Amino acid sequence: MTDRVRIDLGARGYDVLLGPGALAAARRHDVLRSPRRYAVLADANVLRLCSGLVAGALEGLDVAGAPIEIPEGERAKSFATLEMVLGRMLDLGLERGDAVLAIGGGVTGDLAGLAAALYKRGMDVIQVPTTLLAMADSSVGGKTAINMPQGKNLIGVFHQPSFVIAEFGFLDTLPxxxxxxxxxxxxxxxxxxxxxxxxxxxxxxxxxxxxxxxxxxxxxxxxxxxxxxxxxxxxxxxxxxxxxxxxxxxxxxxxxxxxxxxxxxxxxxxxxxxxxxxxxxxxxxxxxxxxxxxxxxxxxxxxxxxxxxxxxxxxxxxxxxxxxxxxxxxxxxxxxxxxxxxxxxxxxxxxxxxxxxxxxxxx
The missing domain is CATH 1.20.1090.10 (Dehydroquinate synthase-like - alpha domain)
Known part of the structure; x- marks a missing residue:
C-alpha cells in the first residue's frame, strides 16, 4: 500500500507517493502521462541495477531519445555535466511543456532539477528517487545545485518538482x-x-x-x-x-x-x-x-x-x-x-x- 504526502505550496504544491507500488499508483493517478515528452536523467548504476523498474516507469511514455546518462557520484554535480545535459535536451528538441524525469539518488535529482529550472527559463521535473536518502530528503523541497571546488551545493536555485514518486522497489537494489x-x-x-x-x-x-x-x-x-x-x-x-x-x-x-x-x-x-x-x-x-x-x-x-x-x-x-x-x-x-x-x-x-x-x- 502506498502513502501520499502533500507539499502545500498553493498552485505550485505537489504530492509525494511513497511505498511499494508507488510507480503503479502514479500511473493510476495519471502523473506520468502523454502527450508531453520526457527527458530521462539517470546514471549508469541505476540503468544497470534497476533496468526493470526503469523500463516499467517509462512504459507507454513518449521518451525523447535514450536516457541522458550522467556520471556516478558527486563529480556529476559540475558545470561540465550540467552543460552536457542542457545540450542534450536542446538536441532532443524539448519544449517548455515537456518534463525532465529524474531517476536516481540525490545527485541525479539535484542536477536534473537545476537543468529543468534553467532550460528555456523553466520546465517541470518529476523526481523518482532510488535511494533512501533521496526519498527522505533531497527529492522533496525544490533545492537544486551543483558543487564548486570550495564546497558542496554552492551554485543552484529553488525549483520545486511537479511530483515525487518514492518507489520502494528501488530500495531492494541498495547495499x-x-x-x-x-x-x-x-x-x-x-x-x-x-x-x-x-x-x-x-x-x-x-x-x-x-x-x-x-x-x-x-x-x-x-x-x-x-x-x-x-x-x-x-x-x-x-x-x-x-x-x-x-x-x-x-x-x-x-x-x-x-x-x-x-x-x-x-x-x-x-x-x-x-x-x-x-x-x-x-x-x-x-x-x-x-x-x-x-x-x-x-x-x-x-x-x-x-x-x-x-x-x-x-x-x-x-x-x-x-x-x-x-x-x-x-x-x-x-x-x-x-x-x-x-x-x-x-x-x-x-x-x-x-x-x-x-x-x-x-x-
Whole structure:
C-alpha cells in the first residue's frame, strides 16, 4: 500500500507517493502521462541495477531519445555535466511543456532539477528517487545545485518538482551502507523537532530499516519536512533547521574526496553538532550521548577517526565551513540543539572556539 504526502505550496504544491507500488499508483493517478515528452536523467548504476523498474516507469511514455546518462557520484554535480545535459535536451528538441524525469539518488535529482529550472527559463521535473536518502530528503523541497571546488551545493536555485514518486522497489537494489546512510536523514528529522519520534526509532532499534518500519518512518520524516517547506520555502527562517549536521557534514564530505557518503557525513555532523551544543552549555550531555549511541546502533560512524577518507585536519575543516552557503554577515551559522527534538540556529559561531573544538574531536 502506498502513502501520499502533500507539499502545500498553493498552485505550485505537489504530492509525494511513497511505498511499494508507488510507480503503479502514479500511473493510476495519471502523473506520468502523454502527450508531453520526457527527458530521462539517470546514471549508469541505476540503468544497470534497476533496468526493470526503469523500463516499467517509462512504459507507454513518449521518451525523447535514450536516457541522458550522467556520471556516478558527486563529480556529476559540475558545470561540465550540467552543460552536457542542457545540450542534450536542446538536441532532443524539448519544449517548455515537456518534463525532465529524474531517476536516481540525490545527485541525479539535484542536477536534473537545476537543468529543468534553467532550460528555456523553466520546465517541470518529476523526481523518482532510488535511494533512501533521496526519498527522505533531497527529492522533496525544490533545492537544486551543483558543487564548486570550495564546497558542496554552492551554485543552484529553488525549483520545486511537479511530483515525487518514492518507489520502494528501488530500495531492494541498495547495499546496506547506502540504506544506513539514507537513514541518517530520517534520524535528522527526529533530532530537529520530534523527540517522541526519536524514542520510537530507539525502540525499533536495528529493525528500523526493515520495510515493516521504514515506510512509517519515511512518511513521518517527509510530513515533517513538508510542513517546514510550506512555511519557509526559500529557507529565510525555520527551514534552515533542516541543515542540522550539514555544516560539519559538508566539510567532512568535501575533505573526504568521495570516500564518504552524504548520509554518513551528515550523521557524523549531527554528532558533532550535539557535542558542540554541549560545549556551549546548550544541550544536556546525556542527549548528545543518546544521539551518538543511536547513530552507531544504526550503523553510522560518529568518531572522525573511524570515517573513511584521508585524515581530517581542523584547519581544512574550518575553511570549508567558512564557505558554507548558510553563513551570514561573515559569521559561520550552525544548526545546534538544546536537546533531542529541539534544534536551534546559532548565528555567530566563534571561529577560534570552533577550531579548538575540531582539534579535540580529531585527536
Amino acid at each position: 546496506d551502507r547506502e540504506r544506513q546512510a539514507g537513514f541518517a536523514e530520517i534520524i535528522k528529522t527526529a533530532l530537529i523537532g520530534d523527540r517522541d519520534f526519536f524514542g520510537r526509532l530507539e525502540a525499533a532499534g536495528q529493525n528500523g530499516l526493515t520495510i515493516k518500519h521504514l515506510q512509517a518512518h519515511l512518511k513521518t520524516a517527509i510530513t515533517f519536512k513538508a510542513a517546514i517547506v510550506a512555511a519557509d520555502e526559500r529557507e529565510a527562517g525555520p527551514r534552515a533547521l533542516l541543515n542540522l549536521g550539514h555544516t560539519f557534514g559538508h566539510a567532512l564530505e568535501s575533505e573526504a574526496c568521495g570516500a564518504l557518503l552524504h548520509g554518513e557525513a551528515v550523521a557524523a555532523g549531527m554528532a558533532l553538532a550535539f557535542d558542540y551544543s554541549v560545549r556551549l552549555g546548550l544541550c544536556p550531555d546525556k542527549d548528545a550521548a543518546r544521539v551518538r549511541d543511536y547513530l552507531e546502533l544504526a550503523g553510522l560512524k560518529t568518531r572522525l577517526s573511524a570515517l573513511p577518507g584521508r585524515p581530517f585536519t581542523p584547519e581544512a575543516m574550518l575553511q570549508r565551513m567558512r564557505h558554507d552557503k548558510k553563513n551570514s554577515g561573515g559569521h559561520i551559522r550552525l544548526v545546534l540543539a538544546r536537546g533531542i527534538g529541539n534544534a536551534i540556529l546559532h548565528d555567530q559561531a566563534d571561529s577560534a572556539d570552533l577550531l579548538h573544538f575540531l582539534k579535540d574531536q580529531i585527536q
